Amino acid sequence: MPLLHVDDVVVRFGGVTAVNHANFEVEPGTVTGLIGPNGAGKTTCFNVITGLQAPTEGRVWLDDRDITRMPVHRRARHGIGRTFQRLEAFGSLTVEDNVRTALDIHDGIKGLLRAVDGSADLEIAALLERVGIAEYARDRADSIPTGVARLLELARALACDPRLLLLDEPSSGLDEAETEAFGSLLLELAQEGRTILMVEHDMDLVMNVCDTIHVLDFGSIIAQGTPAEVRADAAVQKAYLGYAPAPSSTEASV
Numbered sequence: 001m002p003l004l005h006v007d008d009v010v011v012r013f014g015g016v017t018a019v020n021h022a023n024f025e026v027e028p029g030t031v032t033g034l035i036g037p038n039g040a041g042k043t044t045c046f047n048v049i050t051g052l053q054a055p056t057e058g059r060v061w062l063d064d065r066d067i068t069r070m071p072v073h074r075r076a077r078h079g080i081g082r083t084f085q086r087l088e089a090f091g092s093l094t095v096e097d098n099v100r101t102a103l104d105i106h107d108g109i110k111g112l113l114r115a116v117d118g119s120a121d122l123e124i125a126a127l128l129e130r131v132g133i134a135e136y137a138r139d140r141a142d143s144i145p146t147g148v149a150r151l152l153e154l155a156r157a158l159a160c161d162p163r164l165l166l167l168d169e170p171s172s173g174l175d176e177a178e179t180e181a182f183g184s185l186l187l188e189l190a191q192e193g194r195t196i197l198m199v200e201h202d203m204d205l206v207m208n209v210c211d212t213i214h215v216l217d218f219g220s221i222i223a224q225g226t227p228a229e230v231r232a233d234a235a236v237q238k239a240y241l242g243y244a245p246a247p248s249s250t251e252a253s254v
């Protein structure tokens with residue numbers, strides 16, 4: 001059974017149809033890509049899955065539960081975490097306090113004990129270490145580079161121990177070496193049993209780490225399959241004008 005099922009979702013903003021009968025599933029323990037040109041409706045899909053945007057039509061299923069009308073905070077309790085394309089870190093807090101906020105909320109009453117025995121501090125340090133931004137722990141979130149802020153959002157999402165992690169353009173702002181380290185981290189997270197759904201424009205990263213890719217164009221899924229299948233798909237190549245489907249291709253210009 002899929003962990004997530006986006007079931008015939010439509011989102012209209014006035015005259016604009018941002019998502020047009022989108023249908024796709026995400027299998028547990030996979031890294032799944034959601035790709036498509038700018039304006040294809042990827043972020044809107046994420047907003048529907050996380051509850052920030054109510055769909056005009058259609059449903060969202062987590063396991064076999066219909067979560068279409070579930071509030072955002074309850075979806076988080078059920079294991080959905082995310083990062084944002086337009087960063088949403090708490091700018092006036094330090095990097096470590098951004099993560100602490102998520103951990104405290106996730107821990108609830110247990111957090112009171114953890115604040116006293118120091119284990120929360122250890123976990124925050126471990127999370128920052130894991131995503132590779134330990135050196136920024138005491139910096140204000142509004143003073144750090146974009147790439148670091150994306151990794152901060154990842155650490156903050158991980159503090160809530162998500163089963164399903166949605167990442168919206170996570171590699172923008174990362175250099176090549178950082179992107180490679182980030183790709184390895186995604187594979188590790190999936191091996192631990194987390195499920196990752198990623199919107200990403202860096203085609204090398206997408207092709208290297210994703211098990212399955214769904215391609216969205218004008219709000220509809222136009223192709224899905226393995227990286228090799230999607231790369232060879234004529235409709236995908238047409239939607240991605242400028243994307244050279246050669247094995248050694250670098251970042252797509254989309």
Ligand SMILES: Nc1ncnc2c1ncn2[C@@H]1O[C@H](COP(=O)(O)OP(=O)(O)O)[C@@H](O)[C@H]1O
Nearest residue numbers: 013016017018037038039040041042043044045
């Ligand atoms: N809140 C909104 N109000 C009106 N139009 C929106 C809103 N959010 C997104 N759109 C429009 O919906 C379409 C899809 O946007 P989006 O989901 O952000 O695409 P993507 O993430 O694939 O680039 C675009 O045409 C965008 O302008």
Ligand SMILES: [Mg+2]
Nearest residue numbers: 042043044085
């Ligand atoms: Mg977007």
